Amino acid sequence: MNFILFDGPSRNDLLPFTFTRPVADLRVGIMTIREKWEKLLDTETSTKTEEYLSGKWPLKLEDENIFINSSYLPTQEIAEKIKSLRENQKLILNEDAIAYFQKGDKGVDLQELNAIVLEAETIKIEHTWDIFSKNGKAIEMDFGLLCTNRNSQKIDESNYVKCPENIFIENGAVVENCSLNASTGPIYIGKDAIVMEGSLIRGPFALGESATVKLGAKIYGPTTIGPNCRAGGEINNSVLFQNSNKGHDGFLGNSVLGEWCNIGADSNNSNLKNNYAEVRLWNYNTENFAKTGLQFCGLIMGDHSKCGINTMFNTGTVVGVSANIFGSGFPRNFIPGFSWGGSGGTSTYKLEKVFETVELVMKRRGIELTGEDKNILQHIFDYSSKWRRS
Incomplete structure (x- = not known):
């Protein structure tokens, strides 16, 4: 079939x-x-x-x-x-x-x-926020699918471990001098992944193949750090698809980062409104802000988007594909794709410059920017022009 x-x-x-x-x-x-x-x-x-x-x-x-x-x-x-x-x-x-x-x-x-x-x-999975809000159950399902009737690599004795039966470490992974608390959900560490010393991890948690958790990271589940990602600072109930970096101090909570994203040092997102009201998120389909039914909702960031150091994101911010955000103050809570700037205003991130950056970023991971990739970015650039101010 x-x-x-x-x-x-x-x-x-x-x-x-x-x-x-x-x-x-x-x-x-x-x-x-x-x-x-x-x-x-x-x-x-x-x-x-x-x-x-x-x-x-x-x-x-x-x-x-x-x-x-x-x-x-x-x-x-x-x-x-x-x-x-x-x-x-x-x-x-x-x-x-x-x-x-x-x-x-x-x-x-x-x-x-x-x-x-x-x-x-x-x-x-029918809304962007489902990716993080349903991630805990999805980790548990995948853990059973991947780990049943298999033997984990031995957990190094230097670690503090709670509920080791809920922890699975694939071959080639290195996890030393860390806290692994799987009493609240399973912890999965992928092949050749690294969890650096001093990291505090509470399940449910998944770390993809060849991904890295940086020194002293604090990660609350349910969180997924995809293959080849770099994760550091404080992370709570978030999903990084793959090849993305949030490698420095700063808070990321109730959020989703696509592929090839980069979060600058000491950047933070809000995941709770000051008045504790329901969070609304930009919806591309209706071209309006949609009710999420959630009190906690942070940053939704499309592929190839990046932010500079000390960037601050409001509760329920949606960033499109290949936006470059920097500067002081809070940017808008909807940043169209291919935007360049921040709270003081944005201009269009020219497509030829986008290609140059994307090619350099992908090359660092040994991946080629193909003609098909360029055609996809060209289509999104043209489609998203209606939301950009210039």
């Missing part, structure tokens, strides 16, 4: 992260959504996404295909039900199609398919 992950109706509510990737490649928990599905389905997947992303994430059709809504996090039960789907069938939850069967490239009318009702519990 050929499995295809499609973006689904939540795609636009997950911007700015889905400007630069399909929904399937969002990270929540230890793994990306795609990695979860591929592990449970025991096969590779392809993607049905926006046309401008399809060069990097192509659609692969075969004689028999099952399309899966990427907003849903898989469980073994859901995966088995999906694998059993046949022609003219769909799997639904509360009238929402989780998956459907399609022959070849003929397409289907979802309303005409026979519905199989799913009664199992699942997690749906």
Whole structure:
């Protein structure tokens, strides 16, 4: 069977992260959504996404295909039900199609398919803030999926450890002279990752492959630091996708950073309004501020965005793709992509300068900026022009 992950109706509510990737490649928990599905389905997947992303994430059709809504996090039960789907069938939850069967490239009318009702519990990622607010449960699910019936690397005796049965350290990782408290949730340390001495970690916590926690970091769960990220200072209930840095002192809380982001030293975000009111976040789909239902909500930052030292972000700030923020004072709580500046005003971050910086940043990690990457950034630059002041 050929499995295809499609973006689904939540795609636009997950911007700015889905400007630069399909929904399937969002990270929540230890793994990306795609990695979860591929592990449970025991096969590779392809993607049905926006046309401008399809060069990097192509659609692969075969004689028999099952399309899966990427907003849903898989469980073994859901995966088995999906694998059993046949022609003219769909799997639904509360009238929402989780998956459907399609022959070849003929397409289907979802309303005409026979519905199989799913009664199992699942997690749906349909808003940007779901990534951090549902991260704790996602870490627990992934921990079970990755670590059951496997042996952790031995925990070094120099560490203070609580509930070692909830800690898994992959081969090649180095964790010494740290505090690991897994009484509040599992702690997962990925292959070749480093947790430097003096770090205080409270689960649920996930550290991706080759990622680093800097000296004396204070990290409260549920938090995910993705592969090749650098994390330091104080971090609470946040997700860093991969290849991003928050390596210095300063507070990051109830926040999500995409890929290739960098937070300057001593930068902080507010995650609670002074009047304790519900936080509202910019929504690209409605072009307005949306209720989150949350009292704690911090910074939402798209790929390739960066801030200078001592930057201050208001509660519920949304930063688009490839913005460069610096200067004193609080910037606006919506900063469009490709903006250059801060509280005193912004100008357009010219695309040729963006390419120069992105190429240098990616090269440091041994990754090439491809023509497809440039085309994606060009599309986002053009699309986001309506929100920029210049």
